[in-house]
Amino acid sequence: MSMQLTGRQIDGVWHTSIVVYGKEIFYGQGISIVQPGQSHHGAPLQIVDMGETALDEETFTEYLTEMREHYTADKYHLLDFNCNSFTNDCIGFLTGGSIPSFIKDLPADFLSTPFGAALRPTIDAMFRGQAGPARPQAAPAPSSSTMPDPALTASLLQAVAARAASGSSSSGYLPTPAPTSPSTPSQAGTASLTAPIHVSTNPASFNALLRSHRAVIAFFTSATCGPCRMIEPVFEELANAKSKSNGVAFTKIDLSVGMGGSVASEWGVRVTPTFIFFLDGKKSHELKGVNGPELRTQVDLLIFQAFPPHPHTSLSLPTIQALSLNPILFTQVPALESVSTKLQGFIDAAPTWSSPLPKAEVKQVLTQLVLPYLKAKHVSKPPLPNVKAPLDRWAQVTLCLSSSLAVNDLFPLVDMWRLALLDPGASTWCASNRSQSNPTSIFLTKANDLLENSTPAVNPRNFLLTVLRMFCNAFSSEVLARELLSSNKTNIATLLVNTLLHSDATVRTAAASLAFNCAGYLQKLRVKKVRGEEVGGDQVEDGDWEVELTSAIIEAIDREEGSEEVVHRLSASIAFLLRLSPFYETQMAPLLEVLQARTVLKNKLEKGGCGPGGVTKQDIRKLVLEVAEKLCP
Structure with missing residues (x-):
């Protein structure tokens, strides 16, 4: 059902294990070891040769003993910390490589769809904050316009999660420890994984994290470090608050676990706690010791450098902000x-x-x-x-x-x-x-x-009118809206350029409604980004397309003399296209000056600008004036 649900083909939600020294090892309800092909998951669908290792079995067994303290049942998360995370760590330790990208990148690919991004809170609610090696909690039915059937989605998700986290009773070599009470030190030590913190145990997994995120905050720690335990709650608090921003990752490297010492050596870390801040894969700052205020400052500075706020965020735009982002249907x-x-x-x-x-x-x-x-x-x-x-x-x-x-x-x-x-x-x-x-x-x-x-x-009046109204209704679905503005944006712009100036007022109203829906969808994505929410890696933004649409809308406003409703919808469209636009300073502002957009908008308020007395409705006048004076140079 992946094509219907996400708009792309996903061939499987893959479980992986590693076979080495004649044993199959995997992570679910803790680390389990069985005879190859004899796990509860059954015979493998695919076997990938990952090469040879120069390490002996004793060294690998010691590595697994350390890893079992981190890969416990209560830390399992369907997206962030799962069987594939474990297999990738093992491959990194044994060979320096990583598992195939079509498996490793599956969570990122899924979350890049509107459906996946909308499901993220539901998945987190199932896995975060569990006490002890419990099964995933029942999935609450998602409430989102991207969900074709919320009840079906919840049941599918629950089935996948239960299957993914299920364990084997035949973990003959490393049985999962009995659960401890929440008050015990061992449980407290695992609580950090209830925060969105990545665990890096080898150079391969750490470097992969650097490649996939613009901003990375790395916490180098060790089990015997008292100051590390003092600063760790601050690090976890920041991870909870800041990692919601797309492209920001918090990771913890324990020097005593796996190849954590090799990661530390690669970056010159000799003492713990040490925090290293990375921007676009390059080290930008280093902080040693327990200093909570400075850690907060440096995290904020790194995120600011990676994702500088838009200048419009400081503007007071009460009328524009009060506009509904819901599509006109x-x-x-x-x-x-x-x-x-x-x-x-x-x-x-x-x-x-x-x-x-x-x-x-x-x-x-x-x-x-x-x-x-x-x-x-x-x-x-x-x-x-x-x-x-x-x-x-x-x-x-x-x-x-x-x-x-x-x-x-x-x-x-x-x-x-x-x-x-x-x-x-x-x-x-x-x-x-x-x-x-x-x-x-x-x-x-x-x-x-x-x-x-x-x-x-x-x-063509009847045909054009129904086509415009049909495309307005397409924006009732974020999945279809994304597809239209990704693959058909040029044809959508052509339709709007020609119909916004149509002689029939009803056609112009429908065209203005479609322009509003297109611009509103862009604005919705931008507001989510400013709030630090995930938007699924959307690629809808296109400076040239937005310039063409803005030009057509300004011309349509200039020529509109009879309908205040058309002026209202087009003014709202311009507001959405300009506010928080990543192309505002480089493309939009110069265009607005050439088109004399401020004058065009203000003329609608004068006598004869739209009707004998100009725009008369107060809410429309406020909007036109705010767009002209605040967003038009």
């Missing part, structure tokens, strides 16, 4: 029977029919599959949740109709898809569908071709 349900009848009439009247599907079969799909699905979702009270969406078949029919009907006759079909995209399952399916039958690609291409080659005999 067109949820009205027409008489579905009438829409279906109209579309069937267009099919019957088609002068030519180039589709390989007969007309009768196309109409059968529409009446027997599509119509019941739409009625179940939008007419039934309450909606029927178990009606299967006929998306693959419907998409084939859509491709057929797009090549057989005149573009003016396609708007009933587009209107049906407009309703369908309000269903999370349908929007997620569209986001993952890379075929030529994807309705978003079909209608976007049709609309842009129509705008470019329109003739007086063609009146």
